[in-house]
Amino acid sequence: MLGSNLKRLRREKRLTQDELARLTGVSTSAISMYEQGRREPDYKTLAALADIFQVSTDRLLGRGAVTNQGEESAKGDRREPPDDALAEEFVLLCREAGYLPPEERQELLEDYRRTLGLFLRTVKSRRDEGGAQ
Numbered sequence: 001m002l003g004s005n006l007k008r009l010r011r012e013k014r015l016t017q018d019e020l021a022r023l024t025g026v027s028t029s030a031i032s033m034y035e036q037g038r039r040e041p042d043y044k045t046l047a048a049l050a051d052i053f054q055v056s057t058d059r060l061l062g063r064g065a066v067t068n069q070g071e072e073s074a075k076g077d078r079r080e081p082p083d084d085a086l087a088e089e090f091v092l093l094c095r096e097a098g099y100l101p102p103e104e105r106q107e108l109l110e111d112y113r114r115t116l117g118l119f120l121r122t123v124k125s126r127r128d129e130g131g132a133q
Contacts, residue, residue: 003035
């Protein structure tokens with residue numbers, strides 16, 4: 001989990017492995033091995049990575065649902081929502097969309113609105129069906 005989270009965060013910040021290595025004081029090969037899951041960072045490096053990406057070490061390690069304030073939910077539920085990876089991928093795609101030509105970006109936005117509308121109608125319909133029983 002650390003490897004995929006690290007790679008995703010690094011790409012979101014548009015950092016190369018070499019740049020991240022310089023920021024953390026480790027070698028480029030160490031960053032590569034962290035991302036591949038072949039090596040784990042020490043505590044000091046893990047803390048530095050969390051600081052660079054402005055996330056908690058728990059979040060970096062993929063441990064539990066974390067609120068925007070970086071604290072665990074009030075219920076203490078440490079399970080990640082099953083669609084968390086999908087949501088994170090969506091955020092990354094939205095950032096990438098900023099680099100599309102305006103007409104393609106508008107088309108993507110319209111597709112998103114249609115898809116979101118369908119999703120919301122489906123959720124409402126299922127909720128209404130469940131409440132009628």
